[in-house]
Amino acid sequence: MTRSAGGVPVTDALAALRSARHDWRTRHDAGHDPASFPSRGAMERVVELLAAALYPRRLGHFRGVPADEDSFVAAKLLAAVTELEREIAAELGYWQAEASSGRFDPDQPATIVRLFVAGLGDVRRLIDSDVEAAFLGDPAARSADEILVCYPGAIASLHHRIAHPLYELGAPIVARLVSELANERTGIDIHPGATIGASFFIDHGTGVVIGETAIIGERVRLYQHVTLGARTPRGDDPDRPRTRYARHPIVEDDVVIYAGATILGRVTIGQGAMIGGNVWLLDDVPAGRTVVQPEALVLDDAVGWRVREDLRDA
Structure with a gap:
């Protein structure tokens, strides 16, 4: 009989879990590649890198001279989009298996990322407008930087401003992971759609x-x-x-x-x-x-x- 370190028998539990996995996969996972699903941990890193690129001083902790700021942002963006493209490819592979037919265009993940990055200037301006609205609307706020770093509403807005274009570009699971990271952190649940x-x-x-x-x-x-x-x-x-x-x-x-x-x-x-x-x-x-x-x-x-x-x- 298989036992854990504490002497608890696990043989029956192993058999029951194997049976439950089999039943679930028979109903839902037929033909799926187990690796084809976006990673929550990877998307957490992507959001952190994007936040640093959007706000290099406040969220990226850049402390260099202004002339070096673009290089810092470029490095963060490159790291973010490399990982983001990989996660979008995993999602598209998942949907391909779900459809049980055809094959997604191998260039599609790169296209989605390219279109997403092209809109980051607008994303930054929308987040800025949210922060300014909070500063004007809350007499308790001492600075816009305090709102960006500390206010749960601003944190949730930043995540949504990232998630929504990804959702619209055809990566709904990746987008949902971004929104759920905000929900977990702030208790604010905004669907990326x-x-x-x-x-x-x-x-x-x-x-x-x-x-x-x-x-x-x-x-x-x-x-x-x-x-x-x-x-x-x-x-x-x-x-x-x-x-x-x-x-x-x-x-x-x-x-x-x-x-x-x-x-x-x-x-x-x-x-x-x-x-x-x-x-x-x-x-x-x-x-x-x-x-x-x-x-x-x-x-x-x-x-x-x-x-x-x-x-x-x-």
Whole structure:
């Protein structure tokens, strides 16, 4: 009987695990190359290298003279794209096995990387706009550098600005790994498919969820525990949970959504609207409107609970 160092028998467990692996692979992995799947660890290195190239002084810790900065950035980029191309090739190999036919163009990973790198200037400017929005929107911030390095919303935005173009260029698993690294670090879950305009600010941020087909305009601010999600179909609904369609909210420019709000389905929140905390919303909101819970109660020592008159008609 096989035993571990602690004397615990493992023979039965080995057999059970072998059987479970076989059953899973029979259902899901037929024809797959075990090596053809992107590596989470590799993508973590790629994001670190890209962050250093995007922000050589603050995130890359470059301490040389300005004349040497381009050389530093070039080295980080070269290392990043070399590893990124390898991971994209692994993903395309995985999808090829999933399709069980044809073969992806061997030049496709390099093409995706080339197009991605060509857009890095725009990525940097979008991240800059997010950092500036946070600095303008949060009086507690002492500097833009503090936001870039410390704020979970800025960290999640940086990851999303990297992940979204990879998703659009045809590397959804690689992109999802980038977004999940941010989720693990910040508690903010932004699907890489979500489209987000400039000057996006997530204040505090823990528990924010933004779904795959969400569209967010410019200068939008979210607080913690906001969900931009999809409605779960009823059992008799022809749409099933895996049906792919535009199923998440559209949030137009200059919208503010306060903590705990849940907005579900393909609804539109009009420009300049404000959604109050803990609101459950399934319908469109016209531009400029404010949506709050119908009543707020306060405890009065003399009469107990009463409706606050100043909030009754808010």
